[in-house]
Amino acid sequence: MNTRKLSSFDLKSRDFIYTSLSNTLSSATNPRDLHKIHSLIITLGLYKYVLFSGKLISKYSQFKNPLASLSIFGQSSHKNNVYMWNTIIRAMTHNGLFSKALDIYTQMRGLKIKPDNYTFPAVINSCANLLDFETAKLVQEHVLDVGFGSDLYVCNALIDMYSRLNDFGRARNVFDKMPKRDLVTWNSLISGYSSNGYWEEALEIFFKLRMAGLIPDCFTVSGVLCACSGLMEVDEGRVVHGLVEKIGVKKDVTVSNGLLSMYFKFDRLMDSRNFFDNMDVRDAVTWNTMICGYFQFGLYEESIKLFLQMVQYFKPDSLTVASVLQACGHVRDLKSGRSIHEYLVKNGYKDDITANNVIINMYVKCGELLAARKVFDSMKSRDLVSWNSIISGYVENKFYEEGINLFKLMKIELEPDSITYLILLSLCIHCVDTYYAMQLHCNIIKSFGSTITLGNALVDVYAKIGKMEDSKKQFENMETRDIVTWNTIIAACNHCEDCSFGLRIISRMRNEGITFEVATLLSTLPLCSFLGAKRQAKELHGCIFRLGFESNVSIGNAVIEMYSKSGMLGYSIRVFKLMKTKDVISWTALISAYGMYGEGKKALRAFEGMRKVGVVPDHIFFVAILFACSHSGLVREGRACFDQMKKDYSIEPRKEHYACMVDLLSRSGMLAEAEEFILSMPLKPDASIWGALLSACRAGGDIKIAERVSEHLLELNSDDPGYHILASNAFAALGKWDQVKMIRKSLRTRGLKKQPGFSWLEIQNRVYIFGTGERFFEQHQEVSDLLDILSDLMAKEGYVADLRYVLHDVEEDEKFDLLCGHSERLAIAFGLLNTEPGSPLQIMKNLRVCGDCHTATKYISKIVQREILVRDANRFHLFKDGTCSCGDKW
């Protein structure tokens, strides 16, 4: 009886230990407890129970110790038990060891252990994570073989897998054949669609789900939010937000994060902020979304501040750090950048490739190339982004050779991508290296064929290195073009001053029905400014209204410039007045406009107005105001502006400001003072400064100073042929033909060509262009005859040709012919012949108007009684009844 009692007690206590230990094991919350329980199980010999081995495996996996799980499984004697296999496979997938999971599954099949419906979901999940389509199909066959083709869990896993693999045909096939579906089934399909960018489809499934009478949960809402954000469907988004409130999933932090991120995607900064402030639960992702969202709004300091707040509550992960490091780079906050770098190293992100890439980028942006390189060199493995980042770092910091060398090294390790080539193409622009650009072009064709982005970059590069023909060829050869292609070619036309081609491009765009973007207009408007094409200008202005861009500040600024350069100062002023927001550039545009028309007083008054509204001038603004003063002979006022710039705005004068001052003094005939000013400058005077003085000397006829200044100018040996021509002209005026010949020879040997002069005018929507000395145009004979008649009439009025403006050493009467061949005269004569008597004429010239032509035009305006508006490279001259608006201070 005693024995029986005892053994009954024994059994009971055994039973008790078994159950309580099993419970303790399940509820263990830390690895230390787990170890203790594990030892106890070994001591008590409970290993022989399948239950304990299995629970230990999953518990270790829960604490991220898959190696312990594997070791227990290896030592286990229950290899014929499917529960053990299921457990170890799940342990592996739980720890992200998907190929190990598949290995074990293969072993299991080899041992002919029959899987059950708990086996497959984890196996299928592994295939999905590995994007292993082939194994996936084999597993599905296996599923059908062993008869789990209709199992809810297995089918859900299959749908998830196929939709993640972007094979919605198979996913839908499984979905359609299921005898019974649950919410997870629908959710899997929705998130599959939305994470692959099939947003409409995701919403469609969502509506079907609702029609089927199911109540959405957090998973559903997350997927739908992602789709709404992608579609930028504000209305849908609102509906979902309402739904979130209604079904009460708002306390789910993932759903809230989804909403937060949606508001950012809709550019609703304040809504995002309010939502964030009212969130009950926040996690690291919440903070990341905020930091990243603020970054995308350009609120860099704010996003760094958010980061500093976040670290009080959460340990930032590599994703957080990636966002905030970008912000540091943007504002060149090296101090924060460095400390975050240290944080990453200390917290075990040393080998996170993305984190390192972002650090490299941050250092590059802060100009710390050596620090960037040190990180790059210390990386265990590098990806494309790492290489591209460091190469672009070298290019950005102007170490071009090192950039190319790194590119060579890169090619040994991996295949460069299109971004690598974009970086190298930008290098070509900086170095003006046509040969290397062509070499890259060949490589690009070999490795990528033709892609739009690279094609666009090539159009851009060829134009910027001055190969406009190659740029056009590249543009024409492109099979497909996007709006950027068009914007780029127009910008290219601008850069190379190939305006007529630019206008043709614009009409091609119209014919092809391509909608203009702000960027398109920002390249097109300067094209019209350059051409001074009135009709095109008005048409474009209309187009701006139709597209609703009239309140865009940059557009407004460009329109002011366009009208002023097209001879329509009134329109320019009106546009300025109507602009709701004006920045310093708008004011600069207005003041330059006044300056070009010699309205210096009005320019100064506008400056007063600008000061009153509190807009702060910058250094470019001062160029404009000094220009305006100098073109109106306002010496005292100009000097005052120059002094103010330094005193009131602490802007250190640059070369261009000194050049304006020299221009101001010398234009008003104060040549000696101008020379003195140059010699007392704190900067070394360059060609533009001496050039300003020299061109005034010539107009003022001071030969002595002209000769001295010419010597200075030639010493500097500028790359701009204009200054050599200027000096050569000065010597020609002095009759020093030997010097002239020498300059011409040196220009020839250096390959510098004088920019050919041409003039153009618009008559009835057509632009007519005339080159100097050109004889092949419509009505050449008539034009020539008219010029002959005009010169007779001019002579009677007292005109004497100023032969100093002829550069060639030829006979006097031939010189006279050469003057008459100047492009502006041809254009004026052509204009007189083809427009109504008494109507005003408007002529554009690419260079500065010649002094003799200036005089001649004054006479012509009186003889024919016409207003002649001439825009040269600098400004407008309005000729009227024998005088010019520039007051001869051209």
Add this chain to the structure above:
DNA sequence: CTAGGGTTAG
């Protein structure tokens, strides 16, 4: 078995 946040160029 199902959900959210990150890197290079333009």
